[in-house]
Structure formats: C-alpha cells, structure tokens
Amino acid sequence: MTEQVVERRGRGFAASIWSWVKLISRDPAGLLGLIIVVAFVLWSIIQGILELLASYLKDPRLGWLLLPYNPFIQNLAGAFQPPSWAHLMGTNYIGQDILSRILYSIPYSAAYPAFLVVLSAILIGAVLGISAGYLGGWWDEVLMRVTDAFLSIPAIILAIVVSVLLKASFIGMIYSFIIVWWPIYARLFRAETLRVKAMDYIAAAQLYGVSPLRLFFRYLFINTIDPIIAYAMLDFGNVILGASILNFIGVGLQPGLPILGEMASDGVSWGFPKYWWWAIFPSITILIIALGFVLLGDRLQDIIGGRAAY
Amino acid sequence: MAGRDFVVFVIRRLINAVITLLILLLLMFILVHAIYTTPLALARLYAGPHPTMAQLETIVKEYHLDAPLYVQFINYLMDVFAGNLGYDPIYKEPEAYIIMHYLPITLTFMIPAVILTVLVGTVLGAVAAANRNKWGDYFIRAFYVFTWSSPPYFIALLVLLVFVYWLGPYTHLPASGYVSSLLPRPKVITGWPLIDAIIEHDWAYVDSYLVHMVLPILTVFLYSFGVYTRMARNVTLDVLESDYVRLAYIKGLSRRVVVYRVGLRNALIPLVTLMVLTFALSWTGAYVAEDVFDYHGMGYITTVAITSVDPLMVYDITLFVGISVIIANFIADILYGVLDPRVRIT
Amino acid sequence: MLLSIKDLFVGYRTVMGTLHVLDDVNLNVDKGEIVGIVGESGSGKSTLGQAIARVLPGNAVASGRIMVDGVNLLELSEGEMEKYRGTTVFMILQNPFTSLNPVKTVGYQLMEAARIRMVRSGERYSEDRAYEMAIQALKDLRFPDPEVIMLRYPHQLSGGQIQRVVLAMSLILKPKILIADEPTSALDVTIQAQVINLFKELSREMESAILFITHDISLAYVISTRIVVLYAGRIMEDGDVESIIREPMHPYTQGLIAGVPDLSKFVSGRVKLQSIPGNPPSFLDLPSGCKFHPRCPYVKDICKVQEPPLTRHNNRVIRCWLYGGG
Secondary structure: OOOOOOOOOOOOHHHHHHHHHHHHHOOHHHHHHHHHHHHHHHHHHHHHHHHHHHHHOOOHHHHHOOOOOOOOOOOHHHOOOOOOOOOOOOEOOOOOEHHHHHHHHHHHHHHHHHHHHHHHHHHHHHHHHHHHHHHOHHHHHHHHHHHHHHHHOOHHHHHHHHHHHOOOOHHHHHHHHHHHHHHHHHHHHHHHHHHHHOOHHHHHHHHHOOOHHHHHHHHHHHHHHHHHHHHHHHHHHHHHHHHHHHHHHOOOOOOOOOOHHHHHHHHHHHOOOOOHHHHHHHHHHHHHHHHHHHHHHHHHHHHHOOOOOO | OOHHHHHHHHHHHHHHHHHHHHHHHHHHHHHHHHHOOOHHHHHHHHOOOOOOHHHHHHHHHHOOOOOOHHHHHHHHHHHHHHOOOOEEOOOOEEHHHHHHHHHHHHHHHHHHHHHHHHHHHHHHHHHHHHOOOOHHHHHHHHHHHHHHHOOHHHHHHHHHHHHHHHOHHHHOOOOOOOOOOOOOOOOOOOOOHHHHHHHOOOHHHHHHHHHHHHHHHHHHHHHHHHHHHHHHHHHHHHHHOOHHHHHHHHHOOOHHHHHHHHHHHHHHHHHHHHHHHHHHHHHHHHHHHHHHOOOOOHHHHHHHHHHOOOHHHHHHHHHHHHHHHHHHHHHHHHHHHHHOHHHHOO | OOEEEEEEEEEEEEOOEEEEEEEEEEEEEOOOOEEEEEOOOOOOHHHHHHHHHOOOOOOEEEEEEEEEOOEEHHHOOHHHHHHHEOOOEEEEOOOHHHOOOOOOOHHHHHHHHHHHHHHHHOOOOOHHHHHHHHHHHHHHOOOOOHHHHHHOOHHHOOHHHHHHHHHHHHHHHOOOEEEEEOOOOOOOHHHHHHHHHHHHHHHHHOOOEEEEEEOOHHHHHHHOOEEEEEEOOEEEEEEEHHHHHHOOOOHHHHHHHHOOOOHHHOOOOOOOOOOOOOOOOOOOOOOOOOOOHHHOOOOOHHHHHOOOOOEEEOOEEEOOHHHOOO
C-alpha cells in the first residue's frame, strides 16, 4: 500500500468511515472488537444523556430508566443472592442488583476516564512531541530525558502515587492518569515527526512560507497521527484496565457511586468464592470492554502497519 | 571485541542511568511541591493522621521545609543517596527500613515470574510468527489477547478458583500469605527470607515459602504474558520480513536455521527492551496479586498505606519501584551492547 | 536452455483484493546470457526475480512453470526448493544496507555461503577451506585487505563495499542463475560504475545465466547481452541488446530510449528527447486491452479492447498490435 503523505483534504467523511469498517471486519476478531466497542460507546452515550437529563430535570429515576432495577435501592432481605432469573447477576451485601449497578457504572467507570485521559494525553503529547521532533536541539533533549524518567515508573504505579497525593478522589485519579499517560504519546509523536520531517513535502511547505500553526495542524499533525490512532485504540483498553486496578486497590473512588473495580474488590473481601458473582461479573465486564479495544486496536495496527495480508 | 571499548560503553550507560535517576527524583520532587505548595502542607506528609498545628510547625523546623526550593532539593538528593527516605509517622520507623523488609518478599516471586514470562513468551511469540495465520498462531493469539484484556485481579481470581477451589485437593496450594504463619522467620542474613532459610537449612520454611509462591507467580506470569507475547510475535514477524532474512533464505540456509539462528537472534535485540517493559509491568501485577493472596510485600504495604492515609510511604515505595526499573534498564542497555554490534562498535 | 519460464502468473492477496502483478511471462535464458530486465518502478520486475528464487511473500500466489534443469521450481516443496537456493538460484538485493545480517561478521556470512557450496558439491566441510574461499572471493572483488574485511560487521562497511561482499558471496556459491535486483540503485554514481565493471568481469568468469533487473535502460545496455522490457507485469519486448536499442519496435521501448540522451542517438529516425506522458497503472486498476494503450502514441481501437499476445518477429519477441497479432 503506497502511503499518501500529502496535505489531506477532507474526503467524504461517511464514505471513508465505512471503508474502514469494511477493512476491519475482514478479520473476525477485528469485527468482534468493533461490535463490542460500538456497543460500549453507544451505551455510554445513551446512559450519559439519561443522566444529564436526570440532573437537569431533577428526576433521578431517568438515570436507571433502561436498567432492570434501581441500582441504589437496598433490600437487606434479598442480600447475597446468587444469579437467578430475578437477578441475572445476583445481589450484593445490601441486596442491590449487581447487573444494574454494573450497567449504571459503565459510563463513568470506563468510558469517561478512557476518553478524557487518552484524548488529553494525545493533545499534550502531540504538542510536546511534535515540537521536540521538529525543533530538535536542547528542547528535544529535555523532552527525551523527562519522558525517560516518567517511563521508568510503571504507569499504574505512578498513577497510584499521584492519585494519593491528590487525595485519591475520582477526579484526582483522572488528573493523575493524564499526567502519567502523556509521555508515551509525546514519544510516539516525536518519532513520527522525525520520520515525516525528512520528507520533501515538509521542506516544500517551509519554502512556501507556510505559517507555523498551519504547518503544525495541516502537515505535521495530520500525517503523524495514523499509527497513533491505532495505538490509542489499544490504549483506551489500557486506561480502562488501569483505572479499574486503581479502583480495586481503593484509589479514585466516589462514595455512593458504584464503580466496577471497587465492586470486584468488595466481592473479594466479603467472601470469595462464596459470593463469587459479586467479584466475577464486574471483572468480566471490564474484561469484555478491554477485549473489544484490544481486538480492534490490534486489527487497526495491522492494517496501518501494512501487516494485514488480506 | 575490544575490551576497552566495552568498558567505555558500560560507563556511558551507567552515567545515563544516573542522569535518568536524578531527573526522576527531580520530577517527583516537583510533583510533590506542586501539590503541597506551602511548608505546612508539606509537613502533613510527614505527620501522622490528625496532626496538631504545633506538631506541624515542629516538623517544618526539623525538616527545613521553609528553606528555598533548591536547598530542599539538594537536601533531598543527599538524603536519598544516603538511604534516608524519611521517618514514617504511622509505623514510627525509618521508611527505608520498612521498605527493605518488604521488598525482598515481592522480588522473590516477581523475578521468577518475569523470567518465566520472557522464556515462554519469546518461544511462543516466535512459534506464532513462524506459523503465521495457521492454527498454532491463532491459538497463541487467542490466549494472549485473553490474558491481555483481563484485569489482573480477574486473573488472580481465576487462578484462585481453579487451583485452590477446584483442584485444591490435588495441589494443596495455599491461598494466602507468603509462608505458613506457624513457621518462625529465619535469622536475618541477607534480608531475603527464602535465601536466609536456605542458608540455614530450614527446609520446612523453604518448602512452605515455595509452595506459597506458586499462585502469585502464576498470576503475574499470566498478566504480563499477553503484552510480551504479542510484541514478541510482532517483532519476530518484522524481522522475518527483512531483507537479510530473505537473503539468508536465498543463500540456501534451511528454514529452521533462518527463523531461529538469524531471525530470532536478531529479534532478541528489541525483545530486550520488551523484557524491561515486562519487568515494569509485573510490578502492577505483583501489587494486585499481593492484594488478592494476602501476600505481605510491597503491594501490600502500599494498599495499607492508602487506607491509613500515609502518602509518604506510597511515595517512597514508588521511588523504589522507579529505581528498580532504572536498574533493569541499565542491565538491558548492557545486554544490548552484547547482542548488537552496531551499539558497541561505532 | 538453463532457465525456461512459461506462462508465469503472480498475484498478491491484500486487504483490497487480489493484485494481478505478473501475467503471461514467457522467457528463456541460456547459460552465459546476461538478460537486462527493464521496467519502471511498479512494473513487477522485482516480483519476477523473487518468483524465480521462490522467495515471494506469504500472500503471493503463483502459477505457471519455471523450468530449471527439467524441474518446475513452482512445484517443489519447501524442503526440495531449499536445495536449489544458493547454488542453483541466487539473488542480490537492492538495498545493501539491509542485505546482510547485522549481528554477524562479514567473514561468518561468507563462510556460511562457502559451507553451503561445499556441502552441495559433496565436499567435506573444512573451516580452513571455507576461509580460503572467502578470502579468495574478496580478493576477486578487489578488496585490498580481505583479512580485515572478514572481521568487520556490515554496519562498518559502505554501500558499495556491501554489494561487493554480496557479489563475493555469489562467486562462492557459483549459482547457475544469478538474479541481480537493482544492485546499484542505492549507490553513488562513481561506486555504481565500479560495481558494474566488477559485475561484468565476474559474469564472464561464471558461466551463470544472469538476470539484471533495473529501471535504467542505459545501464541495461552497458551490461546485458539481451534486453527484456517489462510493463505492468507483462513482457512487452524481448531481443538482443544491440538491435533492440538501435531499432526498438515497441512504442514503450522507444519511449524509454527517447528519454536517454546518449542512447537516442543510436535510434534511426528522428526521435526527440522526451518522456512518456502519463503514469504506469496501479495493479489495482489495470487498463483493459493492452496495458500500455493509455500512454501509447500509436494507439488503435483494438489496443483498448484486446491485449496483444507475445509474437515472434525474427529474433525479437514483441507484444504489440502494430506488428500483427498472429
């Protein structure tokens, strides 16, 4: 596949999306990933809108309109119920329906952290990485050293310490993830910029006297972003997994709101495998969501990297 | 291979590692001071829960928290290199001392897990690449995709379910602790309980320790396996498509020789980087394994520090983890020099 | 006839469907001949070389016959083909900087080739003998200090030196068929000349059939005894070098020659220095009929509809409706 590395004009957006979908679906694993991700995103959007409406109209019942049960209602008599037709995924220690709690928490347990973190990291990483790759010199050296240092600590462990320093709230966790996540994107953007910088059309644009801002967006950013999109797709899964690990350990929680990682942790501490459904189902949920992104991202990387044979 | 060239190479790498360490310390320092902006706020880090104003002010004076930032940083550096990480308000002991007690327990099971991941992952990755798009490849890929997307606690839970609750009667593997609580700790010689027990010929302890190590090792192995094997496969694929591999084929070398002696040997070079990545990743796996299996290592005290609001402990532990990764990186750099002539001979 | 290719077709399966790259390739090469295979980038010429050595990528499909010593190479199993590689068929690659194994010395890799040669000839392997063979080959390639080169790693050598090392490898292996895929394209012009001269000398020594693949027709003129012109995966013209240059029959060949200042003086008739308008087609979207018709100055109606077959005119093989279609 020859690369077309020129200033991109907007093609028919819908048409190009559809051709990507077709490409992805040629691989059954990629197709499965696509389905999972689309379902996940759609659910998060719908549920998110319902929540917005609920707080706007001051009627919280909208939040669980689509759920089998009100996720907050307590029913001590029906606590610790194993999965049954009434409660497909069982109940927890105060009789709350686990399936409803899982569905309710998916948007903010997984979707918001993933998108917020990855998109912010891409933006920060793009600005820093592209400028480092393009300008070179001491700025580049500084950036490399700083990212080196950041990358010496495993992302999640660093996220833990930053979250703890920021008082371990949910928002604090998001901020700490963004701080921890941008170095990788800076590195990726820098590497791509170096590769692209060597191409003649950049020199041509400079000779034309293209303004730096336009150079950045229309030339550098657009042409370096392809492999990064594929990586970002995988990374959504990484952030979701990472956030759930932090939640499992007890960081980044929001009192009152069910959170997937926390549910798993509670399930374990209240009795595993006696009440296995409490720990297992939230874990499987994370697994499926992450799986979707892994399959999709893997397939995208193969396509963009030219490794896809058919 | 000129000996002198190699020594120069090692020294350069060492300097590099030290610089990275210094920058790491600087970044952590900036991080803390960006969040805790006033001396009083800083004092809270060192104080226990619910400190009085008087206690805080004493701490500010004692630790010179009101000195200019660069002075504080110099002090900090000197402290770190002297091994002084502060005094933990909750345990009432020097942090370094506490950490050195728990660190060997984590490393003793983490390192075998990493070695296992690297060995199994390299072989399976190469096999998958060599048999691209055939059954072996699909099976290995399905396996690593599954382990990669699983949250580590899920893996731990599965391991628990399978090996303790289903196969329990056959395997007798314990589900918690790192050693039977009935056995006394061996005399401290190296600080590593397992090694101490071996030196002391305390075989009951060794036996119990090893048996308790199995499930956490398995958990960490399964957790890191996905990432490593996928990359090993991709790296091997890339190498197998390169020109010199094609030329080796064209020369008439057999497929086995080309794939393993030329391909895998060259793939080892980027794989070394992956090994460091796996080491870094396995810290995360270790944390979660320690939580689920009640294994009292670094992850355990981190969790305790979080619930008892002891940010200093969390900070220092993280520093240790960072240092261990920098050391791993340094070792990897040396390995690079050994494996890749382009690096050591310019 | 040493090498006889009949009805060769090669395609690649890709995300976009199956690309038809080579089609209806019919070619005979005798020992001692140097055939210059000339074509633009994307004409499929590298694929032809890879097909003969059977080192096509995994997603390739091939059909037809590649006959060497009475055996169809395409029908051989991997294990059987392995015995043909190196001593029967060998290939020099375009990019010298990625041709050699970066982690082994030059000496190791040359001696590896020597071992293969010895084993295939039935000789008992001796390390001393292999070393001798390697040193001798390096001397033949005009290396002033072969013992030193043996100890070097590929990244310490220049592009020209690496290509000479690979040529030394071919001297050691003595293949019956040597394929050179643009061996000088990555080199400076002066080094190019040096390598080409060595190549010419060696080809006189070895009795191999040589396929010299290039995009540069003037280079092919200097080296070859015969020229085969390839376009869009099809052979357009095939004839001995002097007559093809002086009297090119195919419009594409004429266009190629017209683009070269020195050669165009040979062509009888008034041909101005010019380039061929248009671009070579992509294999995803080949034109109907004759693949060259969109760019041909003499295009006729039949050219747009039906592809001309390969026909023989005296000593020339040509694919063009201008010369009848049989």
